[in-house]
Amino acid sequence: xxxxxHQSRSFSRRGFxxxxxxxASVPLLAAxxxxxxxxxxxxxxGAIKFWDMPWAAPAYNDAAKKIAEGFSGANSKxxxxxxxxxxxYQTFSSAIASKTGxxxxxxxxxxxxxxxxxxxxxxxxxxxxxxxxxxxxxDFLPGVVEPFKTSxxxxxxxxxxxxxxxxxRKSLFEKAGVGVxxxxxxxxxxxxxxxxxxxxxxxxxxGAGNNIGNHLMIMMMxxxxxxxFTKDGELDVLNDRNVEAVEFLLELVSNGVIxxxxxxxxxxxxxxxxxxxxxxxGMLTLGVPERVGDTSGDIVVASPIAGPHGDKAALIFPNNIxxxxxxxxxxxxxxxxxxxxxxxxELWQQKLMNALPVFKSxxxxxxxxxxxxxxxxxxxxxxxxxTFASQGTALSANxxxxxxxxxxxxxxxxxxxxxxxxxxxxTAFDTGLKSVLKK
Amino acid sequence: xxxxxAQSGLARARKGLAPGGAGGGSLNxxxxxxxxTSRTFFWLLLPSVILLVLIxxxxxxxxxxxxxxxxxxxxxxxxxxIENFQQVLSSPxxxxxxxxTLWFTIVGVFGSWAVGLGxxxxxxxxxxxxxxxxxxxxxxxVVPIVVSSTAWNWLVATPDSLIPSIFRNxxxxxxxxxxxxxxxxxxxxxxxxxxxxxxxxxxxxxxLASVDSTVYEAASMDGASRFQQFTQITLPLIARSTYISWIxxxxxxxNDFPTIYLLTGGGPVDATTSLVxxxxxxxxxxxxxxxxxxIAFLMTITLVVVSVILYRQIRKSSVE
Numbered sequence: 023x024x025x026x027x028h029q030s031r032s033f034s035r036r037g038f039x040x041x042x043x044x045x046a047s048v049p050l051l052a053a054x055x056x057x058x059x060x061x062x063x064x065x066x067x068g069a070i071k072f073w074d075m076p077w078a079a080p081a082y083n084d085a086a087k088k089i090a091e092g093f094s095g096a097n098s099k100x101x102x103x104x105x106x107x108x109x110x111y112q113t114f115s116s117a118i119a120s121k122t123g124x125x126x127x128x129x130x131x132x133x134x135x136x137x138x139x140x141x142x143x144x145x146x147x148x149x150x151x152x153x154x155x156x157x158x159x160x161d162f163l164p165g166v167v168e169p170f171k172t173s174x175x176x177x178x179x180x181x182x183x184x185x186x187x188x189x190x191r192k193s194l195f196e197k198a199g200v201g202v203x204x205x206x207x208x209x210x211x212x213x214x215x216x217x218x219x220x221x222x223x224x225x226x227x228x229g230a231g232n233n234i235g236n237h238l239m240i241m242m243m244x245x246x247x248x249x250x251f252t253k254d255g256e257l258d259v260l261n262d263r264n265v266e267a268v269e270f271l272l273e274l275v276s277n278g279v280i281x282x283x284x285x286x287x288x289x290x291x292x293x294x295x296x297x298x299x300x301x302x303x304g305m306l307t308l309g310v311p312e313r314v315g316d317t318s319g320d321i322v323v324a325s326p327i328a329g330p331h332g333d334k335a336a337l338i339f340p341n342n343i344x345x346x347x348x349x350x351x352x353x354x355x356x357x358x359x360x361x362x363x364x365x366x367x368e369l370w371q372q373k374l375m376n377a378l379p380v381f382k383s384x385x386x387x388x389x390x391x392x393x394x395x396x397x398x399x400x401x402x403x404x405x406x407x408x409t410f411a412s413q414g415t416a417l418s419a420n421x422x423x424x425x426x427x428x429x430x431x432x433x434x435x436x437x438x439x440x441x442x443x444x445x446x447x448x449t450a451f452d453t454g455l456k457s458v459l460k461k
Numbered sequence: 462x463x464x465x466x467a468q469s470g471l472a473r474a475r476k477g478l479a480p481g482g483a484g485g486g487s488l489n490x491x492x493x494x495x496x497x498t499s500r501t502f503f504w505l506l507l508p509s510v511i512l513l514v515l516i517x518x519x520x521x522x523x524x525x526x527x528x529x530x531x532x533x534x535x536x537x538x539x540x541x542x543i544e545n546f547q548q549v550l551s552s553p554x555x556x557x558x559x560x561x562t563l564w565f566t567i568v569g570v571f572g573s574w575a576v577g578l579g580x581x582x583x584x585x586x587x588x589x590x591x592x593x594x595x596x597x598x599x600x601x602x603v604v605p606i607v608v609s610s611t612a613w614n615w616l617v618a619t620p621d622s623l624i625p626s627i628f629r630n631x632x633x634x635x636x637x638x639x640x641x642x643x644x645x646x647x648x649x650x651x652x653x654x655x656x657x658x659x660x661x662x663x664x665x666x667x668x669l670a671s672v673d674s675t676v677y678e679a680a681s682m683d684g685a686s687r688f689q690q691f692t693q694i695t696l697p698l699i700a701r702s703t704y705i706s707w708i709x710x711x712x713x714x715x716n717d718f719p720t721i722y723l724l725t726g727g728g729p730v731d732a733t734t735s736l737v738x739x740x741x742x743x744x745x746x747x748x749x750x751x752x753x754x755x756i757a758f759l760m761t762i763t764l765v766v767v768s769v770i771l772y773r774q775i776r777k778s779s780v781e
Contacts, residue, residue: 109745111534111745111748112534112745115533115534115535116534118535119534119535136748137535140533140535140536142535228728228729229618229639229725229726229728230722230723230724230725230726230728231726281619281620282620282637282640283618283619283620283637283639283640284640285640285728285729285730286618286637286639286640286645286725286728286729287618287619288614288618290611290614291614291618291619294619295619300621422748423746423747423748426746427746427747428554428731428742428743428746428747429747431726431728431746432730432731435728435729435730436730438729439640439642439729439730458747458748458749
């Protein structure tokens, strides 16, 4: 008998199977694993636990921490913790389930509605009352608070607006000798000429972790007077306006106006296209010049374009602050939210934010108006902005499954590959959405 | 030398016996432990058993509950029996992901094994700067997957990336490695082989190091060719390590989330969505916890079955 045979005796079947089962159970553990959680629920030692996301550069979180920790009201203090975007829903869920979650937090745009369905959200009606009594409520931009109102109360309070404006690089349009698009027809023509000089006429991407392509699909539907939902919140994917919008997108793809590799572009790939002077026009977030490192003034906000029926629209995400039922003191949570909203202007004063404010007074501050792109977005995009709720105004938990879900991502990638027709792509999108949206 | 003599020599060599050596004695005696020793074993094992139950048993139990309920990550929800499993098994997305997982695993396991074996054999020869070469070959395994996936993205993602540019300059067109569904699947599999071959190389190198060089001398004296030595001595003597590495790599491939998710996110159009990526997306993007956990359960069962089959091969190779 050789050494191998001897070793195999001590390597028993049972031991091996145990080891294998343990290793094989990794996917189960991964699927069920909880996120990190620390401290007691709502707040250790009576302090309000505030969880915030990395909304901008690290300096933002430093400033937000300073504001949060400066809170002193309702006989309470506040602690501050940054929660990374990776697996944030899992982090919140597991912490809330184990009663170690926050008392107040920012988070995903529709997160408050998801946790409200699960009975974890404290309604913000008293916060709204306090904002009305101190005059701050009147300072909100029009229409930003109402989407958070449900039949049971306000699930959250908005604190910043994440919008998707159109940007363009002036030098590329000059080089191509073409004007900036004002409607879909001129977008197609300009795109063809830009392609002629090696530029991308309508830059986007839907690779790993990049949701710009997803947002573009919805924005183009809205831009044509369509959208995924009716005014009553009913699913309405296969309407004529949506079909027309997708047909136009497919036309952009087939003409090479949309980069044939866009389907795989990550955020970094897309930013690199803008930085390298390859992307001429496209829908992105705020602060593109700063993000791609070109503040020469060559990259600027374009005016909204009109659809073939004259519709104009932009996609907006009202980000919000929410309160949870698991709190050391509901009164202190409410006081904290009112306090924090009152201090928000400091973040824009320090130019730390990569989003629009929800308060008119902040949009009028010199630190904000110094950037003409900001002014243009507030003046031209905010008035025509619509949410994922499309023709409706009320937000809901279903929008979370739409925003980050597989159905929209698959639809986007199908369109960007160009190997489909509009009705087939929309039908598959409709089927996918129906399987995940709650009635 | 006759063919019979060569075969006999190879058979002796596989057993690790030098020419003329005696051996083949059996150590097949069953240990008889006294009752006291058994008790000692029991108490020594108990902490590990408790730990295993806590670490694996409890989550498995919880996963079982979630897979049979319609809840979410916070609330258990209502009992739905095997409805989630039925839903998953009747979904085309599941079978598409299962098919990709199968190919990804086959290519990942055998591709990395073939490259690892070739390099392990190469490293046994005297090559200049062999030590440095060995360390460099370990880099794909050592470098964090986030870094290597980013590097690969830079290499292949856009038409202006390095590899597509090389293809274009060679007149081979501009392949869209991550945008074309078929090419994306191939790219992800090659990436997996690239990440995994150092592991295989180390496993095989360790197995080869334990093979007595006199075995090859004996085979040479018996007239065996290099190819015969490789197929009749090297492969059988490293079979046990090979099967173990296959089992481990199968588990690594089936459970591999970051390699796929960081490079393609499962796209384009689900072309590179494996079962573990599908489970993740079902739970955390579609917020369908029950079906997502059901996918993970089905994966676990499949992995255990595959592992048992491969384990039997290990026993078989040991007995032989």
